[in-house]
Amino acid sequence: xxxxxxxxxxxxxxxxxxxxxxxxxxxxxxxxxxxxxxxxxxxxxxxxxxxxxxxxxxxxxxxxxxxxxxxxxxxxxxxxxxxxxxxxxxxxxxxxxxxxxxxxxxxxxxxxxxxxxxxxxxxxxxxxxxxxxxxxxxxxxxxxxxxxxxxxxxxxxxxxxxxxxxxxxxxxxxxxxxxxxxxxxxxxxxxxxxxxxxxxxxxxxxxxxxxxxxxxxxxxxxxxxxxxxxxxxxxxxxxxxxxxxxxxxxxxxxxxxxxxxxxxxxxxxxxxxxxxxxxxxxxxxxxxxxxxxxxxxxxxxxxxxxxxxxxxxx
Amino acid sequence: xxxxxxxxxxxxxxxxxxxxxxxxxxxxxxxxxxxxxxxxxxxxxxxxxxxxxxxxxxxxxxxxxxxxxxxxxxxxxxxxxxxxxxxxxxxxxxxxxxxxxxxxxxxxxxxxxxxxxxxxxxxxxxxxxxxxxxxxxxxxxxxxxxxxxxxxxxxxxxxxxxxxxxxxxxxxxxxxxxxxxxxxxxxxxxxxxxxxxxxxxxxxxxxxxxxxxxxxxxxxxxx
Numbered sequence: 001x002x003x004x005x006x007x008x009x010x011x012x013x014x015x016x017x018x019x020x021x022x023x024x025x026x027x028x029x030x031x032x033x034x035x036x037x038x039x040x041x042x043x044x045x046x047x048x049x050x051x052x053x054x055x056x057x058x059x060x061x062x063x064x065x066x067x068x069x070x071x072x073x074x075x076x077x078x079x080x081x082x083x084x085x086x087x088x089x090x091x092x093x094x095x096x097x098x099x100x101x102x103x104x105x106x107x108x109x110x111x112x113x114x115x116x117x118x119x120x121x122x123x124x125x126x127x128x129x130x131x132x133x134x135x136x137x138x139x140x141x142x143x144x145x146x147x148x149x150x151x152x153x154x155x156x157x158x159x160x161x162x163x164x165x166x167x168x169x170x171x172x173x174x175x176x177x178x179x180x181x182x183x184x185x186x187x188x189x190x191x192x193x194x195x196x197x198x199x200x201x202x203x204x205x206x207x208x209x210x211x212x213x214x215x216x217x218x219x220x221x222x223x224x225x226x227x228x229x230x231x232x233x234x235x236x237x238x239x240x241x242x243x244x245x246x247x248x249x250x251x252x253x254x255x256x257x258x259x260x261x262x263x264x265x266x267x268x269x270x271x272x273x274x275x276x277x278x279x280x281x282x283x284x285x286x287x288x289x290x291x292x293x294x295x296x297x298x299x300x301x302x303x304x305x306x307x308x309x310x311x312x313x314x
Numbered sequence: 315x316x317x318x319x320x321x322x323x324x325x326x327x328x329x330x331x332x333x334x335x336x337x338x339x340x341x342x343x344x345x346x347x348x349x350x351x352x353x354x355x356x357x358x359x360x361x362x363x364x365x366x367x368x369x370x371x372x373x374x375x376x377x378x379x380x381x382x383x384x385x386x387x388x389x390x391x392x393x394x395x396x397x398x399x400x401x402x403x404x405x406x407x408x409x410x411x412x413x414x415x416x417x418x419x420x421x422x423x424x425x426x427x428x429x430x431x432x433x434x435x436x437x438x439x440x441x442x443x444x445x446x447x448x449x450x451x452x453x454x455x456x457x458x459x460x461x462x463x464x465x466x467x468x469x470x471x472x473x474x475x476x477x478x479x480x481x482x483x484x485x486x487x488x489x490x491x492x493x494x495x496x497x498x499x500x501x502x503x504x505x506x507x508x509x510x511x512x513x514x515x516x517x518x519x520x521x522x523x524x525x526x527x528x529x530x531x532x533x534x535x536x537x
Contacts, residue, residue, distance in 0.1 A: 078496070082346065086498040092488040098495040281498055282348055 003181045004063070006242045010187055011059045018055060021048050040205075046286025054284070054293070058190060062183050066114075069186055070168045074110040076290060077161045081106065083281040083289045084156035090149055093142030097133050097153055105129050106161050113165055116172045125162040130154060159298055160291070166301035173305070176314050178244040188243050188250075189257060189304050192236040193296050196258035197265070200228030217269045220262075229258045244312050253307065257300035264299025268292075330409035337410065338378040341371065345486060345499035349379040352532065353505030354476060356381050360438050361474045361506065363388070364463060366456055366526060367444035368484035371494070373411060375483055376442055379501035389434050390442035391427075393418045414441070428465050435470050442478075445522075451489055455530055459519045467509040467518065474506035475522060479529035504529045 001009075025045045032038050061068035081102065090098060105125060112121035134150045170185040204224025212220050236254020240247040268291060272280065281289025291298075326334070341347065365376060373390055380388060394415040397407035407413040414430055417423035431441055447460040467475060481500040507522055 079346075082496045082498060085495075086482065090485065092491075095488055095491050095495065099493050102495055103493070281346070283346065 003184060006184055007062055007187060010191065010242065014055050018052055043286055050284045050286050062187050065183055066171050069171060069183065070110055070114050073164055073168045077106055077164045078102065079283060080160035080164060080290045080294060081156055083291050084160050085153065087275045087277065088152040088156065089145060090153065091142055091144065093140035094137055094149055094153065097137050100133065100136060101153060101157055105157065109161055109165050113169050113172060118172060121169065125157055129157055163298040163302050164294065166305045167297065169305055173309055173313055175244045175312050184242040185308065188239055189301060190297065191239065192232055192254045193257050193261045193300050195235055196228050196232030196261055197296050199231045200224045200262065203227030213266060216266060216273060225262055229255065229262065232258045257304050260300040260303050261296030264295045268295035326409055333406065334410045337374050341374045341378040344494055344496050345375065345483065347375065347378055348500045350500060351503045353503060356384055358383060358387060359474060360435060361440045361476050362443055362463065362466060363440065363476050363478045364443045364445050365478035365480055366450065367446050368450050369487050371483055371487050372480050375480055375499060375501060376478060377411060388440040388442060389414050391416060391431060395419065428462060431466055432469055435473055456523060456527055459523050461515060461519065464515045464518050471509060475508060476506050477504035477522065477526040477529055479526060502529045502532065
């Protein structure tokens with residue numbers, strides 16, 4: 001099967017799910033009318049409507065191919081970084097650090113991925129950014145909360161730029177008998193991890209009882225976690241035909257990335273709790289900010305990339 | 315004041331209109347601007363919107379936060395020493411923001427600032443005022459207020475005073491920097507206030523300042 005055909009099949013599947021869930025949500029709205037559950041259904045409809053936009057954007061990007069995916073994720077990194085840095089306590093003396101973070105390191109990171117420079121794009125931020133940003137900050141000689149300020153900017157950069165850039169970086173992998181199809185790897189990662197988020201939400205709403213970390217999140221339950229991860233891993237297994245893996249391998253990798261995605265959600269929730277906010281931002285109606293939607297991708301993409309690179313590339 | 319009594323501004327011309335559109339779009343894009351009318355609705359009433367002032371971008375951001383019909387019946391109060399300095403600033407102050415320019419120096423001024431502002435209010439239009447009198451460059455969230463706003467409230471008890479807190483913009487473009495960094499900003503409109511019976515000037519200034527500070531501390535970015 002050609003790459004384009006596989007993508008169109010995958011997208012058709014997503015659209016079918018969207019049509020069904022939109023219909024189900026509107027029927028649900030008629031049923032609950034103005035009852036006590038109407039807020040939940042209202043939020044559900046907002047979430048589904050946002051999914052139409054997100055699937056549209058992602059679909060267009062993967063169909064365009066490498067330029068589409070790189071530009072889309074560069075923009076996403078930029079918006080995510082804006083949400084992250086907004087919640088930190090940077091001061092006037094950090095202005096040049098922030099200018100370099102937004103306008104130098106972020107574009108260069110994506111430029112290196114475009115150029116396929118594995119040896120540099122994996123170390124630009126953790127080595128060069130790590131060492132030079134604090135130098136830049138120290139030169140402004142404002143020591144108030146220095147350690148905290150610089151650490152938070154670096155964390156934001158790692159999360160929002162470095163980790164997110166691993167999605168387009170999948171397109172640089174050279175896998176035998178999989179040439180020119182790497183965009184399907186990105187599609188696999190995003191589909192499985194995001195479906196896992198959605199299914200955890202659905203399972204949790206349907207039968208969720210026991211909270212996993214009550215102090216962290218009122219919505220993450222054992223039932224939601226097990227149900228969501230299991231069904232998403234099964235769907236991942238059934239998508240083996242778009243990957244370079246055997247079906248059992250696809251299932252294991254789907255399990256790995258959905259568990260990582262769940263744990264990423266926990267970490268990002270802990271940060272939100274610490275900062276006293278409920279959502280990272282308000283960019284995606286019904287979901288919150290970009291980072292609220294992407295926390296699972298952030299924690300799974302780098303692992304997915306390196307596992308695949310280690311065992312499957314030539 | 316009924317909307318019909320508000321005199322809309324004079325024609326702003328195509329260049330003024332295009333400049334306004336560009337400024338509003340840029341301000342909204344860079345800051346992901348979110349506007350919250352938590353204390354009142356955006357209505358065509360004669361009001362004094364009074365805001366904190368930390369950045370040259372404060373005025374563009376408030377402008378972007380106001381709906382179009384309110385923009386057309388609202389005039390920001392700004393210092394002529396800054397806005398009359400170059401031709402570009404004069405153009406933006408007059409043809410884009412429709413500013414009421416006042417001379418902050420009592421020795422050189424030819425017109426009484428209070429009279430100018432009252433004249434605007436008497437046509438039914440609203441004002442945007444930065445009662446700190448200057449940009450706040452300190453670490454304090456808000457400087458003490460100048461007394462001008464008290465005299466306006468005394469002369470026009472029918473005009474609503476609406477506190478407007480501009481959140482986070484000072485981090486987008488701190489003093490002395492010229493490249494803005496994109497950070498999320500919020501503009502919050504609080505509940506309208508007025509002068510209480512027998513209220514003295516210092517009490518009034520403290521009270522309306524506290525109301526603005528309360529907006530600052532209203533949990534930011536909570537949905």
